[in-house]
Amino acid sequence: MKDIKLPLNPEELEEYLDERMGESIDDLEIEEIKKGIKQRAMKLIWLTVEREDFRDLVKELAKLHQPHLSVASGSDMGDFIELIYHFAVNYGYPGEEVSVNVKVHLPKDDPTISTITDIVPGAITTEREKQEFLGVTVEDIPDSRRLWLDEVFPEDKYPWRWDDKGMEEQSRYVHDEDEAATPPTKKNPRGGDD
Amino acid sequence: MIEMSEEDTTYQVPIGPIHPALKEPFMINFKLDGETIVDADPHPGMNHRGIEFMGMHRNPLKVIPLSERICGICSIVHQHMYTTAVEHAAGIEPTNRARYIRTIMCELERVHSHVLWAGVAAHEIGFDTHLHFTWKIREKVMDLLEYISGNRVNYSMWTVGGVRRDIPESMHPKIEETLTYYEELYQKLEDIFLGDPSIRLRTKNIGILTKKEALELCGVGPTVRASGVKKDVRIDQPYAAYGDLDLDYVIPSRYGYENTGDVFSKTLVRLKEVVQSIGLIRQCVDQMPDEDIDSEPKKAVLLNKLKKAEGEGIGRIEAPRGEAIHYARLKEGVEELDCWKIRASTYNNLTTYAPMFMGEQIADIPIIAACIDPCIGCMDRAEIVDVSTGKSKSYSHDELHKLSVEKTKKLLEGSL
Numbered sequence: 001m002k003d004i005k006l007p008l009n010p011e012e013l014e015e016y017l018d019e020r021m022g023e024s025i026d027d028l029e030i031e032e033i034k035k036g037i038k039q040r041a042m043k044l045i046w047l048t049v050e051r052e053d054f055r056d057l058v059k060e061l062a063k064l065h066q067p068h069l070s071v072a073s074g075s076d077m078g079d080f081i082e083l084i085y086h087f088a089v090n091y092g093y094p095g096e097e098v099s100v101n102v103k104v105h106l107p108k109d110d111p112t113i114s115t116i117t118d119i120v121p122g123a124i125t126t127e128r129e130k131q132e133f134l135g136v137t138v139e140d141i142p143d144s145r146r147l148w149l150d151e152v153f154p155e156d157k158y159p160w161r162w163d164d165k166g167m168e169e170q171s172r173y174v175h176d177e178d179e180a181a182t183p184p185t186k187k188n189p190r191g192g193d194d
Numbered sequence: 195m196i197e198m199s200e201e202d203t204t205y206q207v208p209i210g211p212i213h214p215a216l217k218e219p220f221m222i223n224f225k226l227d228g229e230t231i232v233d234a235d236p237h238p239g240m241n242h243r244g245i246e247f248m249g250m251h252r253n254p255l256k257v258i259p260l261s262e263r264i265c266g267i268c269s270i271v272h273q274h275m276y277t278t279a280v281e282h283a284a285g286i287e288p289t290n291r292a293r294y295i296r297t298i299m300c301e302l303e304r305v306h307s308h309v310l311w312a313g314v315a316a317h318e319i320g321f322d323t324h325l326h327f328t329w330k331i332r333e334k335v336m337d338l339l340e341y342i343s344g345n346r347v348n349y350s351m352w353t354v355g356g357v358r359r360d361i362p363e364s365m366h367p368k369i370e371e372t373l374t375y376y377e378e379l380y381q382k383l384e385d386i387f388l389g390d391p392s393i394r395l396r397t398k399n400i401g402i403l404t405k406k407e408a409l410e411l412c413g414v415g416p417t418v419r420a421s422g423v424k425k426d427v428r429i430d431q432p433y434a435a436y437g438d439l440d441l442d443y444v445i446p447s448r449y450g451y452e453n454t455g456d457v458f459s460k461t462l463v464r465l466k467e468v469v470q471s472i473g474l475i476r477q478c479v480d481q482m483p484d485e486d487i488d489s490e491p492k493k494a495v496l497l498n499k500l501k502k503a504e505g506e507g508i509g510r511i512e513a514p515r516g517e518a519i520h521y522a523r524l525k526e527g528v529e530e531l532d533c534w535k536i537r538a539s540t541y542n543n544l545t546t547y548a549p550m551f552m553g554e555q556i557a558d559i560p561i562i563a564a565c566i567d568p569c570i571g572c573m574d575r576a577e578i579v580d581v582s583t584g585k586s587k588s589y590s591h592d593e594l595h596k597l598s599v600e601k602t603k604k605l606l607e608g609s610l
Contacts, residue, residue, distance in 0.1 A: 037290055040437030066409040073521040073535035086519060097430035122412030122545050148239035159247050
C-alpha cells in the first residue's frame with residue numbers, strides 16, 4: 001500500500017480496483033460532468049459487484065482512507081433488488097473527490113447482504129433503513145431494530161417494493177373507505193399486469 | 195442499543211418525540227448514571243411522511259414543489275439536489291447563469307440557517323436576549339430572499355434545466371446592502387458567541403467529537419469540520435458554480451483555534467461560514483454570465499423529454515448542516531420517477547450523537563442536541579425511570595430548559 005498516494009483520479013482508481021478485485025467487478029463506468037465557466041469536472045464511478053465480494057471491495061476502499069458513505073439507495077427492479085452504496089473517496093482534496101457508486105444485486109428469494117458496519121460504522125443508519133423499507137436482511141448487523149417505521153406497521157410489508165410485498169393498495173385508498181372496498185383499477189406503471 | 199437489567203442502577207431518560215416549535219419530531223433515549231450520560235440512542239421516524247414513496251407516484255416536475263417541502267429551512271437544498279439528480283439522469287444541462295443564481299440562493303440560505311442556529315444555541319443555554327438579537331438580524335436575509343424569489347420560506351426558484359426567476363442587475367444594490375449589513379454586525383456576533391466568558395463556559399469542552407469518530411461515523415458539515423475533518427462538497431466535488439469560485443475549508447485551525455470538535459468549535463465554524471458565504475455571494479454577483487436562466491422554458495417539451503429519458507443521477511450538495519444527497523432514476527416510457535432516494539444531513543449526523551453525549555450531564559443535553567443543528571431539537575416530554583425503585587419522573591421541555599439555564603447561572607456564580 002506504500003506506493004499509493006491520494007488523491008487518485010478515476011482512471012487510477014479503476015486500475016486500483018481492477019488489480020485487487022479483478023473478475024468480481026462488472027460494468028465499471030467512469031463519468032465526468034463538466035460544470036460552470038471553468039468547466040471543472042465532477043467525477044463519478046459506477047460499478048456492479050457480486051454480493052459475495054462486496055465486503056472485500058469496501059475493505060479495499062478502506063485501505064485508501066476511511067471511505068465516506070453518503071447513503072445506500074435501493075429499489076425493487078422486478079426480478080431482483082438493487083442496492084447502490086454511494087461512497088466518496090478523496091475528500092479533503094479540492095476538486096478531486098470521486099463518487100464511487102457500488103451496485104449490488106440481491107435475488108428476491110434470498111435478499112441478504114453482509115454488514116459493513118465493522119469497516120464503516122456510520123453505515124448503521126442506512127442498513128437499518130434498507131431492512132425495513134426493502135425487506136433486505138443485513139447479516140451480522142449490530143442493531144436490527146426498526147428505525148423510521150412505527151411498531152404498528154405490518155411486518156411483511158415494505159414501502160419500496162413493487163411486488164405483492166409492496167404498498168399499492170394501502171397507499172391509494174386509505175383516505176376513502178368506499179373506494180377501499182373496490183379493487184384497484186389503475187395500472188401499475190412499473191409493469192404490473194395489463 | 196440500551197439494555198437494562200434489575201441490578202442496573204442507571205436511569206433511562208427518553209427525550210422527545212414532539213415539540214410544536216420543531217419541524218421534525220424526534221426522540222433520544224438516554225441512559226444515565228446519576229447526572230452523567232452513559233449512552234444515547236436516537237429514535238427518529240416520528241415524522242416519516244413517505245416523501246420518497248409519494249415522489250415515485252408523480253411526474254418529475256410535480257416532484258419539485260414536493261422536494262422543497264421536505265424541510266422548512268433547507269428548502270433550496272432539496273430542490274437543488276432533486277433537480278440536479280434529474281438533470282444528471284436525463285442529460286440536461288442548466289445554463290451557467292442559472293448555476294450562478296443557484297449558488298447565490300444556496301449561500302443566502304446558509305447565512306439564514308447559521309444565524310438562526312446561533313439563536314437556538316443561545317436559547318438552549320439561557321441567553322434569550324441573544325436569541326432575539328440573532329433572529330432579528332435573520333429577518334434581513336429573509337427579506338432579501340423574498341425580494342429575489344417572491345417567497346419567504348419555500349422559494350420555488352428551481353426547475354429542471356435552470357431557475358424560474360432571474361437576478362437582474364437592478365437587484366444587485368439590495369443584495370450588496372444586505373451583505374454589508376451582516377458584515378457590520380458580524381463582529382458583534384463573534385464577540386457574543388466566541389468572546390463572552392459565560393458562553394465559553396457552557397460550550398468549551400462539551401459535546402466533543404474526535405476526528406477519528408467523525409470520519410468513521412461518516413459525519414458531515416460543520417459538525418465534523420469542527421473536529422478538523424476536511425469535508426465540504428462545495429470544494430471536494432464542486433456543483434453549481436462553486437468550481438469557478440475561490441473558497442477554502444472552514445476548520446478552526448485556520449483561525450488559530452484548536453480542532454477540538456466541541457460545541458465551541460462548531461459555533462466558530464458556523465460563524466466563519468457566514469463570512470465565507472458573504473464573500474461567495476459577492477464573487478457570484480461579479481462574475482455572473484449574461485445568458486438565459488432556463489435551458490428549456492417550454493415545460494410540456496421538457497416533460498416529454500423526461501418521459502423519454504432513461505438513466506440515473508445523483509445530486510450532492512453541501513447544505514448548511516452538511517453533505518446531503520439525492521438519487522433519482524428515470525425509466526423510458528414511464529412518466530413517474532422510477533426510484534428516488536433522499537438523504538439529508540441529519541441522517542448521517544445521527545450516529546455522532548452517541549460519542550458526543552457520552553460522559554456529559556443532563557443539563558448539557560439541550561445544547562449538545564442542538565449542536566449538530568438537527569432538523570429536530572424537541573424536548574417536549576422527557577421521562578426519567580429509576581429502574582431500581584420503579585419510580586418515574588417526567589421532565590417537560592420547560593423543566594429541562596430550566597436545568598440548563600440554572601447550570602449557566604451556577605457556573606457564573608462559581609458554585610459549580
